[in-house]
Amino acid sequence: MLDKSAIQFLPLGARRIAYEVRGDGPPLVAPAWWVSHLELDWQDAGFRRFWQGVAQGHTLIRYDRLGVGMSDRTVREADLTLDGEVATLRALLDELGLRRVTLFGGSSGSCTAIAFAAMHPERVDRLVLYGSYADGAAITAPEVAEAILAAVRAHWGLGARMLSNMFLGGADAASLDRFARFQREAATAETAADLLALVYRLDVREYLARVEVPTLVVHRRDDRAIPYRLGREVAAGIPGATFVPLPGSAHFPWHDDVDSVARACCQTPAAPQPHDAGDEPPVLLSDREREILACVARGLSDREIAEQLVLSPHTVHRHVANIRTKLGRTTRTAAVAEAARLGLL
Secondary structure (H helix, E strand, O other): OOOOOOOEEEEEOOEEEEEEEEEOOOEEEEOOOOOOOOOHHHHOHHHHHHHHHHOOOOEEEEEOOOOOOOOOOOOOHHHOOHHHHHHHHHHHHHHHOOOOEEEEEEOOHHHHHHHHHHHOHHHEEEEEEEOOOOEHHHOOOHHHHHHHHHHHHHOHHHHHHHHHHHHHOOOOHHHHHHHHHHHHHHOOHHHHHHHHHHHHHOEOHHHHOOOOOOEEEEEEOOOOOOOHHHHHHHHHHOOOOEEEEEOOOOOOOOOOOHHHHHHHHOOOOOOOOOOOOOOOOOOOOOHHHHHHHHHHHOOOOHHHHHHHHOOOHHHHHHHHHHHHHHHOOOOHHHHHHHHHHOOOO
16 A cells, blocks of 8 residues: 655755655655646545556655655756756665666656666666657647747646646546646746756657666557657667557546556566667657658758748758758768668658
């Protein structure tokens, strides 16, 4: 049982983060995701049911990141980085004297978990990722991300309701209202927007191939917040990772069919196989990049692509440059040829 525990605080310089330790058994640590609140989280019946299933037989350790929940609400620019997220996780494990743990990385917490597992393989027994991604810029089109951030900053009430619809899929009105209120209590509008911007900036693609621990990747097929293809790309990039697709559209695992997600997350992932130096790492292209690549393959210029896709020429030029970089080719023609060889066209 995950009995209620006292909230504890870890000093980080002049500020403190709030954390909790529940249950008994090997440590299961959940890196913080977008916004949380250590006390209010547990008022959700689905949240309680999910963690009772996933953390059964474990000691569950959770924390509120700086700026949200019960942690100090002051956020600095240095906090809004992957390095800052990893440093917070490392500091908490050191404080608790935990030498090896299982990491549960949900949503944006998956990026912290992936990076930490790659940097400190000796401290991670197992990696469980849910609703994960490696490239935040691939979550949605830049103009959509900017519109979401602007809405959150301009009117937190409407912004929170909009995000509730995105995160909870087809939830009923009462659930949407509850989660909208929760978001407003967990963080201010400015902090929520800053942390959401970090979600879109995080990029851990370089760490995927360096993960050496058994890894389980679980993703709902119709996830409305983090596209299903991004979870598949995470699994493809981590050597030996086990991928478990599930039905459903809610992003949070404690909504929709909670028990199925909990059971999936409790599976034992296969041990990673030795890496073959001759294996090619997967090429991860966003939907927009694939769309532009198809236009390039048809011989269209940046301006023609911009007109067809209703983008600025500058945006198209940047995407084409990113595509060439990812494919390891310096010209458009060579990039198209390489994409065809890899089955991307």
